[in-house]
Amino acid sequence: MTDTFLIGMLVLAAGLFAVGLFGVLARRAVLFQLLSLEVMLSGPSLAFVAAGARHGDPAGQGMFVLVLILAAAEVALGLALYLRMARTADVTDSDSIRDLRH
Amino acid sequence: MTLSPALILLLVPSFALAAFMVLGLYPYTLRRRQVHIIALLGGALPLLIMAPLTGLCAAGHCLGVVPIFTLTVGQSVVALALTLDPLGATIGLTVSAIGAAVLVYSITYMAATSLADLRRFFALMNLFLAAMLTMVLAGDSIVFFLGWELMGLCSYFLIAYNTTSAESITAGRKAFIMTRVADAYLLAALLLLFLHANSVRLDVLIPASATLDATMTIVIAALLLGGALGKSAQVPFHTWLPSAMAGPTPVSALLHSATMVAAGAFLLMRFAPLMQLAPAVQVAAAVLGVATAAYGAMSALFQQDVKRLLAYSSISQIGFMMLSLGVGAPEAAAAHFVMHAIFKSLLFLAAGDITHGCVEGTDLSSMRGAWTRKPVSYVAFVAGGASLAGLPMITAGWWSKEAILSAVQGFGAVGQVLWLGAVLTALLTGAYASRAIMIGLMPMRDSDMPHAGNVHRHEAPRTGTIWTNLPLMLLATGAIVAGVLVTPIMHFLGAEEPHASAFSVYVAAAAPLLGVGLALALVFVPRLSEGLRNVRAISRKARKMPRRGEGGPQSRFVRLALWLNWGMRFDGLYQVMFVRPFVKGVRWLNGYGSAPADPVGTWPMLALVWLQQKITAPLAPDWFDKLWMWGAAGVVRLWALVRRVQTGRVRDYGFAMAGGIAGLLLLVWGTP
Numbered sequence: 001m002t003d004t005f006l007i008g009m010l011v012l013a014a015g016l017f018a019v020g021l022f023g024v025l026a027r028r029a030v031l032f033q034l035l036s037l038e039v040m041l042s043g044p045s046l047a048f049v050a051a052g053a054r055h056g057d058p059a060g061q062g063m064f065v066l067v068l069i070l071a072a073a074e075v076a077l078g079l080a081l082y083l084r085m086a087r088t089a090d091v092t093d094s095d096s097i098r099d100l101r102h
Numbered sequence: 103m104t105l106s107p108a109l110i111l112l113l114v115p116s117f118a119l120a121a122f123m124v125l126g127l128y129p130y131t132l133r134r135r136q137v138h139i140i141a142l143l144g145g146a147l148p149l150l151i152m153a154p155l156t157g158l159c160a161a162g163h164c165l166g167v168v169p170i171f172t173l174t175v176g177q178s179v180v181a182l183a184l185t186l187d188p189l190g191a192t193i194g195l196t197v198s199a200i201g202a203a204v205l206v207y208s209i210t211y212m213a214a215t216s217l218a219d220l221r222r223f224f225a226l227m228n229l230f231l232a233a234m235l236t237m238v239l240a241g242d243s244i245v246f247f248l249g250w251e252l253m254g255l256c257s258y259f260l261i262a263y264n265t266t267s268a269e270s271i272t273a274g275r276k277a278f279i280m281t282r283v284a285d286a287y288l289l290a291a292l293l294l295l296f297l298h299a300n301s302v303r304l305d306v307l308i309p310a311s312a313t314l315d316a317t318m319t320i321v322i323a324a325l326l327l328g329g330a331l332g333k334s335a336q337v338p339f340h341t342w343l344p345s346a347m348a349g350p351t352p353v354s355a356l357l358h359s360a361t362m363v364a365a366g367a368f369l370l371m372r373f374a375p376l377m378q379l380a381p382a383v384q385v386a387a388a389v390l391g392v393a394t395a396a397y398g399a400m401s402a403l404f405q406q407d408v409k410r411l412l413a414y415s416s417i418s419q420i421g422f423m424m425l426s427l428g429v430g431a432p433e434a435a436a437a438h439f440v441m442h443a444i445f446k447s448l449l450f451l452a453a454g455d456i457t458h459g460c461v462e463g464t465d466l467s468s469m470r471g472a473w474t475r476k477p478v479s480y481v482a483f484v485a486g487g488a489s490l491a492g493l494p495m496i497t498a499g500w501w502s503k504e505a506i507l508s509a510v511q512g513f514g515a516v517g518q519v520l521w522l523g524a525v526l527t528a529l530l531t532g533a534y535a536s537r538a539i540m541i542g543l544m545p546m547r548d549s550d551m552p553h554a555g556n557v558h559r560h561e562a563p564r565t566g567t568i569w570t571n572l573p574l575m576l577l578a579t580g581a582i583v584a585g586v587l588v589t590p591i592m593h594f595l596g597a598e599e600p601h602a603s604a605f606s607v608y609v610a611a612a613a614p615l616l617g618v619g620l621a622l623a624l625v626f627v628p629r630l631s632e633g634l635r636n637v638r639a640i641s642r643k644a645r646k647m648p649r650r651g652e653g654g655p656q657s658r659f660v661r662l663a664l665w666l667n668w669g670m671r672f673d674g675l676y677q678v679m680f681v682r683p684f685v686k687g688v689r690w691l692n693g694y695g696s697a698p699a700d701p702v703g704t705w706p707m708l709a710l711v712w713l714q715q716k717i718t719a720p721l722a723p724d725w726f727d728k729l730w731m732w733g734a735a736g737v738v739r740l741w742a743l744v745r746r747v748q749t750g751r752v753r754d755y756g757f758a759m760a761g762g763i764a765g766l767l768l769l770v771w772g773t774p
Binding site (some may be wrong): 018020021024026027028033094096098099100101 | 147748751
């Protein structure tokens with residue numbers, strides 16, 4: 001495990017995060033936005049694992065498990081909202097619920 | 103918590119609870135047969151576990167207190183526990199046996215209901231069974247109260263089971279509210295006991311009550327009595343029980359006669375050592391008990407609906423248990439609990455089978471021709487009715503009632519008066535029980551025949567299968583021969599059977615027989631039976647047109663019968679005393695009609711507006727106000743500007759968040 005490898009991993013992580021963020025911002029379909037959120041979460045997870053491996057610290061993997069749990073909870077909530085939303089609004093366009101602002 | 107074999111006690115309510123949960127998993131589809139199997143497993147497995155445990159207990163190896171979970175909060179210890187003592191074993195076995203019988207019976211009885219309703223029905227019945235067993239086996243006041251309240255909840259849901267009928271929903275609400283009032287007494291009593299003993303465990307609480315001071319003992323005992331009266335539908339809380347018959351017959355058989363309603367008596371049996379410290383409350387319990395017994399029996403005699411008749415009879419029989427508890431014989435009350443559970447659930451199930459699909463519903467005239475139409479159910483009904491009447495020697499009901507009467511007689515001078523009241527009640531009991539039986543012997547009228555043209559809730563009755571006949575036959579056998587168990591039960595609970603003088607036994611034995619004679623008169627003497635038919639006509643008419651004096655002057659007998667048919671008009675009294683003022687008050691507060699909405703909130707506001715006009719209005723507007731208001735208007739302009747940021751689009755918020763975090767990161771870039 002060299003510093004180069006770590007930097008490569010961190011760049012990859014940043015890339016994953018950026019791809020996910022782009023997905024969330026550019027996509028309109030709610031399901032794809034949720035998927036993109038997952039991709040976003042995977043970036044920091046990778047960074048945690050890589051940094052943990054570099055420093056020989058299990059805390060990195062611990063944080064990864066934490067992120068997993070967070071992601072699972074988020075998906076559960078997100079899908080529940082998605083199902084509810086599918087009954088009242090157009091789920092292929094998240095802008096269709098902008099009336100919620102009122 | 104350590105694993106021990108004693109934890110098997112936890113399994114007793116668990117299976118019924120598990121059945122409730124599986125049936126209650128709404129999105130998971132089940133077929134009718136699967137619903138039946140799950141419901142039967144939940145209903146029968148508690149019995150299969152309870153029976154050997156009771157056997158062990160009878161052999162002298164009771165499990166005793168089984169700690170489940172202990173939590174220390176400061177000085178107090180929350181120690182959840184179950185317990186199996188002789189009382190819990192006796193009542194628990196009875197409850198699980200009756201529960202199993204009723205659930206088996208329901209398979210056919212509820213055959214015509216839709217799958218969703220059937221599932222709801224069985225889920226709630228199983229939840230009730232779990233709740234009742236939890237309460238009976240509870241070793242601490244928290245679990246006890248939990249089971250107690252869950253029973254009340256199930257009772258509410260099951261009375262209002264027929265959700266398309268306004269009548270049954272009103273009945274459910276009535277039962278819920280009335281029992282809730284009484285449950286508050288029980289909660290208060292349990293909390294006071296907890297504050298005194300600083301423990302929730304019943305095996306600590308109850309002995310600790312010996313160190314209470316005299317006033318507190320009376321207060322707690324009276325609160326406990328109040329809780330028991332409400333749950334057991336005793337005067338003055340009794341009016342919910344006859345209305346509760348709006349629920350399906352198996353519900354009436356399990357909840358509103360055999361087990362849940364008698365839970366109040368069980369409560370006082372459980373707390374009998376405490377009650378014995380408050381003789382005044384005990385006498386009150388005995389007097390109320392005998393008064394309720396007499397009231398229930400008199401009202402039952404003039405009911406025209408077989409389920410309402412049985413409901414008043416439950417009120418009356420539990421009055422006997424209260425009487426027995428009042429004279430310090432909880433063991434006799436427990437024996438009567440068991441016998442009453444057997445014969446009363448039998449009566450409900452048999453009557454339900456006989457009247458199933460009849461045009462007149464559960465009206466007594468639906469019982470006509472029972473002997474030819476449904477011989478098995480009729481024989482079962484006769485066995486149950488004989489046991490309810492307490493025909494001497496040959497029925498179970500006589501033995502337990504005799505134990506109570508003997509105990510009452512040993513209670514001194516007050517006991518003699520109470521005994522006389524109880525014997526007169528026994529006479530009336532014999533009369534109303536055999537009246538229903540005799541109507542079953544009468545030939546059926548043509549108009550009573552169920553035929554296809556009539557729209558009725560129970561379409562195409564398919565009763566008389568093994569599912570209904572097996573429980574009926576078992577319970578009927580029990581209603582006759584279980585009398586041999588009265589003495590063993592009382593010994594099991596640690597009491598000797600009380601002995602009464604031979605004369606009083608003869609009088610008590612003669613009472614039901616005289617009652618049978620009275621019933622013969624009521625059914626077969628044309629003048630009296632004609633009068634009763636009149637009562638029915640008036641009662642029906644009055645339901646449509648609730649005006650006094652409708653139908654012109656009537657004979658004194660008809661008026662008396664009508665008055666008793668309406669349960670001495672307690673309902674009307676409560677309507678006038680509590681319901682109407684309450685509804686009026688709520689409507690007034692809501693601004694119903696001409697009153698201003700929310701008058702309580704309106705007055706302070708009106709006062710404030712008046713003050714503002716008198717004090718601040720003459721001063722405005724000066725330069726300071728104008729400046730101030732200009733600033734305020736600026737806030738509004740700012741608000742309109744900032745509001746544009748809120749687009750409502752998820753993507754915009756996401757972008758703003760990302761941008762904000764990026765900005766924060768840039769901010770901390772250089773900091774060490």
